[in-house]
Amino acid sequence: MKQNLEIQIENIAKLAQAASRSLAALPSTVKNAVLEDFASALLSNQAVILKANQKDISESPGKGKAFIDRLSLDEARIKQMADSLLDIAKLKDPVDEVMRAWNTPGGLNIQKARVPIGVVAIIYESRPNVTADCIGLCFKSGNSVILRGGSEALNSNLAIFNVAKEVMQKHSLAEGAINLIATTNRQAIGYLLKLNDYIDVVIPRGGEGLIKKVVRASVIPVIKHSKGICHVYVDLDADLNMAQNICWNAKCQRPGVCNAMESMLVHRDVAARFLPGMLKKFKEAGVQIRGCALTRDIASWAKQATAKDYRTEYSDLILSVKVVDDLDAAIAHINDYGSHHSDSIVTDNNDTAAKFLKQIDSACVYLNASTRFTDGNQFGMGAEIGISTGKLHARGPMGLEELTTYKYLVYGSGQVRV
């Protein structure tokens, strides 16, 4: 017999699917009005949200500074959440766009039309701002959403969710359009991941452990938003000043994010010219270096890197460094040790650049630029639900368009197959 929680989760998914049918037909003007009202309501309910957030923070002692920083809300952050919703309202609605249309010799008119995916489940870390962003992006793209945020942010998420819910009710929208799984019981995720009759895609954002667990347990298609082990490779033919700027930016400008550089590769023939100045600069910025033997010949103060270091997303002022024999070695290392997120080469050699761009198997491959640009806003897509590190359906920054699929509309006048 099914447990109470299992039945609850199933009911949420059923309501979400029912709502998705009507959301798919909602005009952009209505969707935008709802988003604007949600933005205003966040501001007018600021006190309630901040109080709930204070409760979350007070119940998370000993969680570490970075964790508490991601969990914390203040007036400025609530303003950011509201502004983000207003930005989403301004973005072009992808639904119903005819991607391609053609006529067959038999006289059928075929239209490949963009439609919402249906029901999107998102499992994410304890960052309350993600709750508002995900509601905004899924709603604008015509999808029902089922949210499961980190347990430590439950009160904040509920407060934000209730504000959205009230706005949805005011606009008489279907009950299941937005859903929050408001329990810290971990079994809830297990139940959710079995419901492929109702849920069309699950997007897990977070650490490797969570992603692996979701991939293993889910019968629903998964678009994973996993770690970013991003590389910059400083080539034999690099402009070494440019390389220094790019590497410094990729590591230090915001080390806690997934598009920051975690590993720096240097061609052996420029190592002696490049590394001393670069490593000195990193040392001054407080970056801890974990290097290969050749790196440590140049900077004896650096720690020895292990194989594990080259597979680690530090999200911190720590950098693994490796001197490589040539371009092929750099490419092989990145494809093997990286996470297929964002990788960059610094070189003035066109042939070298072309080979790197072609052979690196990552969502975003850069020539002479910092990996830090992998971001929906930087790419001009507007807000993003995250960065997909999978290869199917969506790769890299995932915005409104990536929250849609398509169907073929075929217009005939009595055609039959002969």
Next chain:
Amino acid sequence: MKQNLEIQIENIAKLAQAASRSLAALPSTVKNAVLEDFASALLSNQAVILKANQKDISESPGKGKAFIDRLSLDEARIKQMADSLLDIAKLKDPVDEVMRAWNTPGGLNIQKARVPIGVVAIIYESRPNVTADCIGLCFKSGNSVILRGGSEALNSNLAIFNVAKEVMQKHSLAEGAINLIATTNRQAIGYLLKLNDYIDVVIPRGGEGLIKKVVRASVIPVIKHSKGICHVYVDLDADLNMAQNICWNAKCQRPGVCNAMESMLVHRDVAARFLPGMLKKFKEAGVQIRGCALTRDIASWAKQATAKDYRTEYSDLILSVKVVDDLDAAIAHINDYGSHHSDSIVTDNNDTAAKFLKQIDSACVYLNASTRFTDGNQFGMGAEIGISTGKLHARGPMGLEELTTYKYLVYGSGQVRV
């Protein structure tokens, strides 16, 4: 400790991934030459292939006529396989196509470029011609392929595969470009589905049992090619002659395929005018009818339909029939009982048509045409690997383009994020 078979499967997957790196860079001219050579070699090795096929057939007694028909090869079918490869050689190579390119305000040039998915595993029924088609399509789209065909076709598949292998070797292509799991041990699939470090997508084609098993066991993303429970809905405002032609074609022209009609829905206000003639025609064609109570009021000879009937892909001269109250009831029935493959409405009412096309949640939705057109060739894509009944990445007919993904190539001149 890993078993022998598990290690073998893992080695196949590793070689496939290694090969995929070089396949991604192979020029179209080389790929087309290989495909043409493969086509010739199939013809010149006809005797060997037919002998292997005879062995398969003789080892499959009592398997039923339709099964043996799908398993059997003859000169004409080998010619078809060869022609299909020549067709694939003529199709436009999707790899490296720039899907979109733009400049950011900061001066980055971003190109969204089509690239092969990488390693594609295909699990399919006992149809040897699929072996050649899948090799052709995956190779042309720059992917390594791992094939696991039905056990009963193993000798035929091996014979075809060996012909392809020899051609690949003649052209000095990487060993892992094409792979066949040449064992009837069912554990092989279980091992295969765990290898998400090497395999990028698995495409199961076949019955519901196989699809469910693969979806449950796989940690690799799955693009399912499941059953087609296709509907034609005859509306209140239908041209009833047209409706009769379309329904007859959708059911009878080739009942064994996935885009044939399995269920016919009729608006109650036209049932008395439409059903008597239509059902008589079906009866004459040997179609067994399983109808609702209202259907049986008109045709008392029809069997009573059960709820299970409406969820069944007969792939045969059997049809479930239901009289519905209105358009909404038709839409609800199709979205609930159907398989999201291909569904058609016959109507002259534009508003009714628009609502049906919008609200039916299927890969292909037709107005005034037979469902039988859901097919890569009919859609003008050329050969297809199958029809995806999932919503992510590829929906409906899946040709060369759907065997690719994309990556972002970002060209800078020293840009860093501020």
